[in-house]
Amino acid sequence: ADPDPLQDFCVADLNATVSLNGFPCKPVAEVTSDDFFFDGLSKEGNTDNPFGFAVAQGNVLSFPGLNTLGISMNRVDLAPRGINAPHSHPRATESIVVIKGKVLVGFVSTSNVYFYKVLTVGQMFVIPRGLIHFQYNVGHSKAILLTAFNSQLPGAVIVSRTLFASNPPIPNQILTKTFRVDDDVINSIKSKFA
Ligand code: GLV
Ligand code: MN
Known part of the structure; x- marks a missing residue:
């Protein structure tokens, strides 16, 4: 792309x-083999999260x-x-x-x-x-x-974070109308991403 x-x-x-x-x-003269090397995928990530x-x-x-x-x-x-x-x-x-x-x-x-x-x-x-x-x-x-x-x-557009944890937040009236739920549901979800 x-x-x-x-x-x-x-x-x-x-x-x-x-x-x-x-x-x-x-500058090309400063480029070395190390510029084409990346070690960042070799280690196990920490999955100790929700x-x-x-x-x-x-x-x-x-x-x-x-x-x-x-x-x-x-x-x-x-x-x-x-x-x-x-x-x-x-x-x-x-x-x-x-x-x-x-x-x-x-x-x-x-x-x-x-x-x-x-x-x-x-x-x-x-x-x-x-x-x-x-x-x-x-x-x-x-x-x-x-x-x-x-x-x-x-x-990466992460759907949950985009809708419930943007900065500044999307107003509740948008989200209650979108998902056809009450404020408490939106507030509960927002609180988990705060
Ligand atoms: C997986 O979906 C990733 O974006 O790496
Ligand atoms: Mn992906």
Whole structure:
């Protein structure tokens, strides 16, 4: 989804003061093998939270060597019954491979059709760009997924956080009307994301 590069590489200078669609390049003479290496997906994430979920992101912000290359990857760790809650990526299609465990992955199309599969180790599923999707560990042990994106910075819109924990908050009258519930329901959900 990202634009094509105009040179072999353009390791991001994340501290540059100019801003553009991506990042300016650090000087070629200063680029080393380390710029093309990223160790951030090697460690197990801490899933000790209400979602039983952890994500490590290998995007241009954590791995500047990806700048202009149009790809990135995440590692997702899920405890048993852990969830990567419904979210979408505005700038990328996502492919998912299960590395460990048994995971239900699903997305909903713009026609409101739910597509899903239970994946075991080595199996792959694809989430079309922009569609809301989730992953849920249906196995009895920890699960690990690797996800790959055709963007250096796919972005993530997390539905629950977007609607119930924006800054400043979306007014309750919008949310009560949208979900056809009373204020107490909205307040209860908002309090859990505060
Ligand atoms: C999984 O859905 C991810 O965005 O890494
Ligand atoms: Mn995703």
